[in-house]
Amino acid sequence: MEAACDHGGDAEEPAGEGEAMLWTLREALERQTLQIGASACGATAVVDVLKALGVDVAPEVADRCVQTRLRRNESPLPDYLLSRSEAGATHAQLIQGAEEASEGKVTGRFFHLHPRRLVRLVPWLARWIRRGAVPVATMNMQVAVPVGDEVPDAWHHQLIFGVAQNAVFMTNPLDVVSEDELHQRLCSESVLLIRREDVLQRLTPDCCLSSLSEPRWKALDVEGQVKLMAQEEEQGQDGAKLTHIRIPAAYSSGVTLFALRESELGQELLSAPELPLLGLN
Known part of the structure; x- marks a missing residue:
């Protein structure tokens, strides 16, 4: 399994700057969208991204725009394996789906976290969230599985509605995970x-x-x-x-940040450089 990403870099981050929330826990409980269909965690995240950015879209519209792919469970083994490698959606489908469902109002930018990057995840997320960006994590859930737990059967997209010291808050399901645990799942080879x-x-x-x-x-x-x-x-x-x-796997591990396209933040996202690779200073 891929090792945890390095937590170096961003050493100048002031104390307390690693905290930011789009929603409170109560708001997230009330506003989050639960899984809208089979393999549709990506489309579910897009519904909440648009909601957080003030654009209400019906779940079925988001799912259609994301073009969620399904497992072909009744197929012979070769075709079944092909369907498994791409079931659900990639970050590119999430970005395209959010743009289409919002009629061009929302845009997104994906940041690769594999190979390992020189970044401290929580402070980096906090800076973008405080400016109004909405993050979605694309994670290999088969990494960092607690000893004794069953290995999950898929990758997963989850909206990140807040971060605090060594804590990341996500929807679908409503959950809080440690920075290290999340970082391992965000720093994975594209395998299933x-x-x-x-x-x-x-x-x-x-x-x-x-x-x-x-x-x-x-x-x-x-x-x-x-x-x-x-x-x-x-x-x-x-x-x-x-x-x-x-x-x-068709997916890449990392974080997609969404914002209103015509905002200053949206333009900054589109022109932001990739996170630097670890060891390439």
């Missing part, structure tokens, strides 16, 4: 773990994975992983077995 049972129940004797021929699929040797899993079943192997296979 697929559970053993989801592979084996779709694996047939005539299954051919040669169609998964793009370089990223080849680099992860997805076909080899599936063959190894099948051999473990055939041989009735005792002991440790593969619990998951790793496939490429």
